[in-house]
Amino acid sequence: MSPLKPTNGVKRSASASSTASLSGKTGEQTTKRPKRDGIHSLTPTPAAAAAAAASQDFGFHMSTHVTYAVDYLKAKRTPKTLQEILDHLTLQHLAEKSQMGFMLYLKQQSRILFKPAPKSKDQKLPAWRTGTYEFRAKLPGVNSKETLLEYLQKKPDASCTPIKDIKDGWPEFEPAVDQLEREHRILVQRTKKDNQPKNVWLDDPSLHHVVDPQFQGMWFHEKLPSTDDMPRLLNQLGQKATSVPTNNANRNLKAPPKKKKARASNKRLENEHMRGIMEMFEKR
Known part of the structure; x- marks a missing residue:
């Protein structure tokens, strides 16, 4: 490799210049941070990224978690606290804001009955964490x-x-x-x-009355006549079938046709001097 041209009377080899350029670039990369829109981009820590992803995932599947909570309360059939529900659904590590939103969503469900806890001076938990949740059946109290x-x-x-x-x-x-x-x-x-x-x-x-089995056998053993023969047999016994009309003479009579009411003319005349001509055409 041929040497470079002298600069200021000093000869520099290609290897030296390449080493200097690499070192210069390396120095720039170590001292400068990449910018985005004029602001230094900060990479979140793994814990913060996991917490953000868990919070976003919880909000997306809120209705699913509530469905599981309803099934849990239905299976237990006993009042449960908010912490017990969170522990069962493995949601106890959520942020406090997410847990409070889950609590509000539980109280809005028609299949869940919330019973507030009695007020006490020695209460250590915040008010939104107190109370119990119970499954609300379609027929409350019917269990015996x-x-x-x-x-x-x-x-x-x-x-x-x-x-x-x-x-x-x-x-x-x-x-x-x-x-x-x-x-x-x-x-x-x-x-x-x-x-x-x-x-x-x-x-x-x-x-309830017990019917003799022999009578039951006789009752079901007796055959009834067909629907076509029933009116004739009842007539022989001097009775009238309900299927026969009371007056055969009026059976074929048709009701008189209803008269149609004449529709009122709602024509609007723009020119009053044409009224007589229009009435003449209507009479025809």
Whole structure:
């Protein structure tokens, strides 16, 4: 490699100049920090980045966490504190602001019942962390045979009570419903496919009467005439079928056609001197 031209009377080799340039560049990189829009960019620490990502992820999946909280309270069926819910969902390490937002979101849910804690002077926790949360069933308080009968007796109408509403707050309802049905205290509608209870009504045991099995066999053994023969057989017995009209003479009479009302003319005349001509054309 040929030497460089002398500068100020001093000869410099290519290797020396390249070393100096590299050292100069290295010095610039070590002393200067990259700028972005005139402001030094600071790389966040791993802990701060993880906390920001967790906070963003929690806000994005807020509804999912609340759904899990409802399922947790439904499975436990006992009041739980906010800290117990956070521990179950592994959200206890969230920032206090995120935990407070989760608390407010829980209180807004229709399936969750919040009970505030009684005020105390020795209370160590902040007010928003106190109180208990409980699952609110579709039929609150219906979780035994006695409470089910009490609910059915207080119903203002004779509509059915769906089994799915009973099961919502009382998963172990089947043995009690079967026993109440055998005691004729409730009426149960069951599915034809698998004989599962579907709807229930209130029943009265005093209205139940045992029918002789021999009479039941005779009743179901007797065949009824067809629908076409029923009016003729009733006529032979001097009775009239409800399907026969009361007056055969009026059966083929048609109702008189309704007269159509003449529509009022809502024409708007721009020129009054044309009114007579327009009335003449309307009479035609």
